[in-house]
Amino acid sequence: MDIEGSVALVTGANRGLGSVFARLLVERGAAKVYAAARNTDTLTLDGVIPVHLDITSAADIAAAAQRCDDVTLLINNAGITTRTSALAGDADEAGHREMETNFFGTLAMSRAFAPILAGNGGGALVNILSVVSWVARPANAMYSASKAASWSLTNALRVELAPRGTLVVGVHPGPIDTDSAAFLDGPKIAPADVATQTLDAVQHGRYEVLTDDTSRRVKAALAGDVTELYPSLIRAGAPAR
């Protein structure tokens, strides 16, 4: 579908990757860009329409769907990272929040906007996932699990929405240079690069975006032995069976 002339809604559009998506959509000629945020006072970009939206609030989602019923491109970008492991820390509270936001929030937005997209000719639904959909980070286990679940959801949505003419795109970036990855050392991809590759995928009807070498390497390694993705298992030695 054409980005130019589209009517887009971006969740978490006030900062990080979401704000870059909103800016690029304006630059690439979207007819309308709904910039959704929990606090619309934090939206600073010109040329967008602010929308109050917490993706964990059913009332907010219903109100946004009613107001933004001309959307042809939904970008489910909003997400949180609590850096909680499966065994240490508050997996209960933090892990639930991650699932509520990253998985159930994305699901609720998709359910609310799928009929709108279909009614407006099909359009596209983009889910911002992660390389951790495919490789768990033990120190960030709950986040990884929420992205793995969202990957599965994305695949199911893609098949279910294809007959309605809606393209479903899953985006799997490695570390991006935003607040949520500030704790990570090492190379990070620029948010503008992720957003550009994603909008190009929408434009050309591609299902999946592997934005960087980390993402491409990890996806390829899924076909190999489990120790390819988790080499510390080799050092730890095989457990007795």
Ligand SMILES: NC(=O)c1ccc[n+]([C@@H]2O[C@H](COP(=O)([O-])OP(=O)(O)OC[C@H]3O[C@@H](n4cnc5c(N)ncnc54)[C@H](OP(=O)(O)O)[C@@H]3O)[C@@H](O)[C@H]2O)c1
């Ligand atoms: N950064 C990375 O390395 C990386 C890598 C792969 C994938 N991703 C994914 O990329 C997406 C964007 O992340 P980012 O790096 O841009 O993170 P970020 O800078 O921390 O921004 C997160 C955005 O999501 C919003 N948000 C959080 N919870 C929300 C909720 N319940 N309802 C509505 N908005 C909510 C935040 O709003 P507030 O300002 O109100 O908090 C903020 O706008 C996320 O899905 C993330 O998981 C990030």
